[in-house]
Amino acid sequence: MTAVTSPKRADARRNIEAIIEAATNLLAVDPDASVQDIAKAAGVGRVTLYGHFDSRTALINEVATRAIAQTEEALRDIDLDGDPRDAMARLIDATWLLTHRFGGVVVAAGQALPPEELRRAHEEPAARARALLERGRAEGRFRTDLPVEWQITTIQAVLHAASGAVHRKEISAADAPRLVNATILAALAGAD
Amino acid sequence: MTAVTSPKRADARRNIEAIIEAATNLLAVDPDASVQDIAKAAGVGRVTLYGHFDSRTALINEVATRAIAQTEEALRDIDLDGDPRDAMARLIDATWLLTHRFGGVVVAAGQALPPEELRRAHEEPAARARALLERGRAEGRFRTDLPVEWQITTIQAVLHAASGAVHRKEISAADAPRLVNATILAALAGAD
DNA sequence: CCTATCATGGACAGGACCGTTCGAGAAAGG
DNA sequence: CCTTTCTCGAACGGTCCTGTCCATGATAGG
Numbered sequence: 001m002t003a004v005t006s007p008k009r010a011d012a013r014r015n016i017e018a019i020i021e022a023a024t025n026l027l028a029v030d031p032d033a034s035v036q037d038i039a040k041a042a043g044v045g046r047v048t049l050y051g052h053f054d055s056r057t058a059l060i061n062e063v064a065t066r067a068i069a070q071t072e073e074a075l076r077d078i079d080l081d082g083d084p085r086d087a088m089a090r091l092i093d094a095t096w097l098l099t100h101r102f103g104g105v106v107v108a109a110g111q112a113l114p115p116e117e118l119r120r121a122h123e124e125p126a127a128r129a130r131a132l133l134e135r136g137r138a139e140g141r142f143r144t145d146l147p148v149e150w151q152i153t154t155i156q157a158v159l160h161a162a163s164g165a166v167h168r169k170e171i172s173a174a175d176a177p178r179l180v181n182a183t184i185l186a187a188l189a190g191a192d
Numbered sequence: 193m194t195a196v197t198s199p200k201r202a203d204a205r206r207n208i209e210a211i212i213e214a215a216t217n218l219l220a221v222d223p224d225a226s227v228q229d230i231a232k233a234a235g236v237g238r239v240t241l242y243g244h245f246d247s248r249t250a251l252i253n254e255v256a257t258r259a260i261a262q263t264e265e266a267l268r269d270i271d272l273d274g275d276p277r278d279a280m281a282r283l284i285d286a287t288w289l290l291t292h293r294f295g296g297v298v299v300a301a302g303q304a305l306p307p308e309e310l311r312r313a314h315e316e317p318a319a320r321a322r323a324l325l326e327r328g329r330a331e332g333r334f335r336t337d338l339p340v341e342w343q344i345t346t347i348q349a350v351l352h353a354a355s356g357a358v359h360r361k362e363i364s365a366a367d368a369p370r371l372v373n374a375t376i377l378a379a380l381a382g383a384d
Numbered sequence: 385c386c387t388a389t390c391a392t393g394g395a396c397a398g399g400a401c402c403g404t405t406c407g408a409g410a411a412a413g414g
Numbered sequence: 415c416c417t418t419t420c421t422c423g424a425a426c427g428g429t430c431c432t433g434t435c436c437a438t439g440a441t442a443g444g
Contacts, residue, residue, distance in 0.1 A: 009412055009419055034401060045422045050403065143378070150363060150371050153353050161349030171342060179342050186335070187375050190382025201389060201442055226431065237392045242433065 016052050018042040023063045028104035029167060031111065035059070057112045064109040067102040068121045074098060075125060084136030085185055091132060092155070092181050095125065099159040100166060100173070126152055133188070142188045151188060158184050208244050210234040215255050220296035221359060223303065227251070249304045256301040259294040260313045266290060267317060276328030277377055283324060284347070284373050287317065291351040292358060292365070318344055325380070334380045343380060350376050 008016075022042035026033040035056050039046040053059040078094050080087045109118055129152055136142035142151075162180045165171045171179065200208075214234035218225040227248050231238040245251040270286050272279045301310055321344055328334035334343075354368045363371065 011411070012420060015421085035403090036401075046402095047404090047423075048421055051420075054403090056402070143374075146371055146374055147363070150357070150375075153357050153362065154350060154375050157349045157353030158346060161345050165342070165345050170345065171339070179338055182335075182338055183342075183346050183379050186382040187379040190378040203442070204390060207391085227433090228431080238432095239393075239434090240391055243390075246433090248432070 012052070015042070015044050015048060019044060019049055019052065019059070020063055020066065023059055024067070024102070024105060027060070027063065027108040028101065031104050031108035033108075060105075060109055060112045061117075063105055064113065064117075064121065067098075067105050068124075071098045071102065071121075072124060075128060078128075080128070080132050084132060084139060084141045085189060087132055088129075088136065088185060088188065089181050091129060092159075092184055093177055095129075095155075096159060096162070096177050096180050099156075100163045100176070103160055103163045129155060136188070143190070154187055155184055158187070204244070207234070207236050207240060211236060211241055211244065211251070212255055212258065215251055216259070216294070216297060219252070219255065219300040220293065223296050223300035225300075252297075252301055252304045253309075255297055256305065256310075256313065259290075259297050260316075263290045263294065263313075264316060267320060270320075272320070272324050276324060276331060276333045277381060279324055280321075280328065280377060280380065281373050283321060284351075284376055285369055287321075287347075288351060288354070288369050288372050291348075292355045292368070295352055295355045321347060328380070335382070346379055347376055350379070 019038065019042040023033075023038045026038055026041055035049060036046055038059070039049040042049070049059070053062065074094055074097070075091070078087075078090050080091065106118075106121075109121075130148055133142060133148055133151055137144045137148070158180055162171070162176045166173050166176055211230065211234040215225075215230045218230055218233055227241060228238055230251070231241040234241070241251070245254065266286055266289070267283070270279075270282050272283065298310075298313070301313075322340055325334060325340055325343055329336045329340070350372055354363070354372045357363045358365050358368055
């Protein structure tokens with residue numbers, strides 16, 4: 001399909017990248033950002049945007065697809081062996097960056113995209129966490145008196161809360177990883 | 193201002209209550225619910241709604257005001273003395289019900305109302321939690337290596353996550369209090 | 385029973401956003 | 415340098431929501 005010589009002109013490709021970049025940034029702050037705003041932030045006319053993306057939904061789809069790809073790539077190399085708590089700390093550190101960058105995109109996608117595609121995007125990282133969680137539970141390092149799915153929900157909630165707090169400037173981006181990690185690990189590990 | 197004899201007709205008052213009730217329920221699920229939808233859910237014409245509320249914002253304001261009043265009333269009687277963890281458990285139990293019922297209203301209010309009024313609504317319950325939290329920290333029952341404000345953010349995040357999970361039918365409303373309590377207390381209390 | 389009060393649907397203006405079309409003009413790239 | 419490709423702004427139709435007006439009809443309550 002794709003020829004060896006790039007089928008699109010250079011400025012077109014640059015604009016496409018700028019649009020996706022701008023969309024990612026804007027949607028992270030406001031999932032309801034308009035196409036108008038995204039185009040403006042990308043330094044591009046609205047019509048130009050529609051020249052590259054059939055619809056707002058198509059744009060969000062593309063942004064989400066890239067976010068998923070980057071997420072999977074970033075999480076693929078995380079070492080999940082060893083002490084489950086240490087491994088969870090590594091996983092959370094990596095996930096934090098992704099949540100902070102793409103959290104709003106997920107919300108936007110959730111309003112605009114069919115649930116199936118979205119479910120798949122959530123399921124992949126969740127499965128990774130689930131496997132680690134279950135190993136830690138089996139080894140007695142994580143509490144077992146709460147459902148695994150609820151624990152995953154908790155992890156996501158704390159991550160999103162931290163992202164929101166950073167956007168609201170309640171905490172700094174530098175502090176966030178430590179807070180998130182300490183909070184989640186305590187919630188997972190500690191019973192009375 | 194208000195005379196002894198009710199200034200409004202009986203059916204008018206009934207409709208007003210129905211509208212507020214419907215708005216509370218709808219906004220809890222979808223903070224962007226339209227006036228149209230709210231009126232329909234209340235079994236009332238849209239024009240009738242506008243007869244009682246000047247604007248969508250005014251309606252949300254009224255709904256939020258009631259939510260705040262109910263919240264303060266419900267939290268006023270909570271005994272915050274004794275073991276900080278036990279007291280926190282009581283506070284969380286009460287707050288859970290309110291979060292689950294009014295969580296969406298707060299989101300809707302956040303989009304439609306000026307921030308000052310909203311800040312006040314959040315500050316009152318937060319102050320209660322903060323005081324208890326600080327006492328527990330001073331008594332060595334809660335960890336002190338995380339900022340108090342972050343701990344409050346965590347509490348709110350877990351509560352909202354549970355509410356969302358119940359709406360999504362991932363967990364049952366009956367299980368939620370236990371999960372929320374166990375999770376939050378572990379996050380607050382447990383270090384390594 | 386009678387009147388003031390309220391409910392109601394239709395219709396309308398105003399605004400926001402989406403998606404499309406057109407024509408003119410700029411830039412890429414062979 | 416010249417053609418293909420892309421950009422851009424203006425403008426338009428469509429949808430959806432808010433808020434308002436009006437005329438008709440029901441109902442409460444004295």
